[in-house]
């Protein structure tokens with residue numbers, strides 16, 4: 001992985017997961033607005049989409065990310081991440097094991113990991129091949145139905161690990177509760193609905209990014 005991508009990950013504060021906005025039909029405009037607003041990493045998360053269609057949408061994501069100098073992430077699939085030339089692959093606990101993804105991708109792609117419990121967070125903080133991890137959900141969320149929320153206790157636990165490895169809080173986060181997440185010790189967050197359902201996604205991204213950057 002080029003040092004520039006690693007440095008961009010270290011500096012990242014705001015990570016967006018979004019679908020391809022087929023319902024709204026405004027993908028390029030949406031991406032432009034949130035990236036200009038301050039999103040550092042964008043992931044296409046559109047569960048159940050065929051790989052061919054995912055790649056077509058990823059070309060739009062890649063163009064927007066390149067124009068704004070931001071990182072492009074792919075969810076779940078190492079083959080799609082490779083084919084799309086993505087910077088990042090995100091893997092959950094039930095997805096491809098990190099070592100298997102590394103076999104496919106080599107060192108050219110950053111790999112992230114989801115964690116939902118203390119032991120998983122502690123493991124992800126030291127596991128070989130993991131570049132960053134996420135802890136949550138902080139609050140129950142319709143974006144991940146059926147996933148119990150460990151809440152801010154897991155954020156506090158992860159902060160107390162004192163790891164140098166970048167990590168993000170996720171799940172139910174928006175501008176209204178961001179201070180609670182920051183107070184629990186997170187400095188980076190992943191959001192979905194806070195931006196995908198915002199009336200003005202660019203302003204919503206700018207407000208989140210400004211608050212995150214102010215927290216150091």
Ligand SMILES: Cc1ncc(COP(=O)(O)OP(=O)(O)O)c(N)n1
Pocket residue numbers: 015017043045047075076090091092093094095112113114134170190
């Ligand atoms: C950045 C980021 N964090 C967490 C997830 C969730 O991954 P996972 O637990 O595998 O669930 P799905 O998103 O695959 O439903 C993510 N995608 N991205």
Ligand SMILES: Cc1ncsc1CCOP(=O)(O)O
Pocket residue numbers: 017136137141142143144147170171172173190191192193194
């Ligand atoms: C993918 C995922 N994994 C844990 S919570 C979550 C979804 C977070 O979505 P939102 O920001 O809309 O609550």
Ligand SMILES: [Mg+2]
Pocket residue numbers: 075076090091092095
């Ligand atoms: Mg997954």
